[in-house]
Amino acid sequence: xxxxxxxxxxxxxxxxxxxxxxxxxxxxxxxxxxxxxxxxxxxxxxxxxxxxxxxxxxxxxxxxxxxxxxxxxxxxxxxxxxxxxxxxxxxxxxxxxxxxxxxxxxxxxxxxxxxxxxxxxxxxxxxxxxxxxxxxxxxxxxxxxxxxxxxxx
Numbered sequence: 449x450x451x452x453x454x455x456x457x458x459x460x461x462x463x464x465x466x467x468x469x470x471x472x473x474x475x476x477x478x479x480x481x482x483x484x485x486x487x488x489x490x491x492x493x494x495x496x497x498x499x500x501x502x503x504x505x506x507x508x509x510x511x512x513x514x515x516x517x518x519x520x521x522x523x524x525x526x527x528x529x530x531x532x533x534x535x536x537x538x539x540x541x542x543x544x545x546x547x548x549x550x551x552x553x554x555x556x557x558x559x560x561x562x563x564x565x566x567x568x569x570x571x572x573x574x575x576x577x578x579x580x581x582x583x584x585x586x587x588x589x590x591x592x593x594x595x596x597x598x599x600x601x
Contacts, residue, residue, distance in 0.1 A: 452469040460571070461569065462571060463581075466562070471557060471596045472556075472557050474556055475530070475551075481592060494584055503526065505522070506522070507520065508534065521534035521535055529550055544564060545564070548560075562589065566578070
């Protein structure tokens with residue numbers, strides 16, 4: 449994986465957005481960045497603040513630009529420098545699951561993927577009010593790539 453790739457799909461009751469890219473830094477460096485809540489807004493232009501600890505079982509309060517709404521996922525399925533999941537919502541009405549995947553490349557790089565899946569009975573009603581996640585995910589991945597490669601230099 450060398451170039452950044454964003455894919456999106458939708459059905460009546462779900463929306464999925466995924467971004468993939470290769471980062472010229474070890475997975476441990478990328479992981480350290482992704483799990484440092486306090487410094488997220490310094491490098492990530494898609495987040496204005498995160499309260500809480502990014503660790504297995506951690507409850508987060510995420511603030512994003514352009515909205516006063518606070519997202520409150522729980523961190524689950526954590527495997528150090530490999531994967532984690534952020535889950536939130538009110539199933540079966542609306543649920544959001546964001547998965548982060550890191551895979552070590554043969555050359556010391558990291559293949560990074562982030563996927564968000566929204567599902568539930570409310571999706572058809574809120575679909576038009578949701579932003580286009582493609583450009584947001586692309587910006588997120590480019591911000592992460594720039595931060596990790598800068599630390600690796």
